[in-house]
Amino acid sequence: xxxxxxxxxxxxxxxxxxxxxxxxxxxxxxxxxxxxxxxxxxxxxxxxxxxxxxxxxxxxxxxxxxxxxxxxxxxxxxxxxxxxxxxx
Ligand code: SF4
Numbered sequence: 001x002x003x004x005x006x007x008x009x010x011x012x013x014x015x016x017x018x019x020x021x022x023x024x025x026x027x028x029x030x031x032x033x034x035x036x037x038x039x040x041x042x043x044x045x046x047x048x049x050x051x052x053x054x055x056x057x058x059x060x061x062x063x064x065x066x067x068x069x070x071x072x073x074x075x076x077x078x079x080x081x082x083x084x085x086x087x088x
């Protein structure tokens with residue numbers, strides 16, 4: 001079973017001040033209104049720490065890391081959310 005992690009944002013909770021993109025430009029860009037545009041691909045292992053730091057500095061708790069487990073290989077597998085980091 002493979003576990004992948006992706007950054008997610010709750011656009012309703014986000015205040016669009018862009019602290020996350022300042023800290024982690026490798027993973028997060030900002031749109032013309034200042035809302036984060038998240039890279040939808042799995043977070044590369046070398047950037048997990050940076051993603052978690054961006055989650056921690058989000059003042060609105062709008063940013064989180066979703067872990068998904070995939071069983072049965074990448075083509076046939078079913079993805080199941082297993083854990084969310086950063087949400088309360
Ligand atoms: S730090 Fe949080 S509230 Fe601020 S722009 Fe990023 S996701 Fe939105």
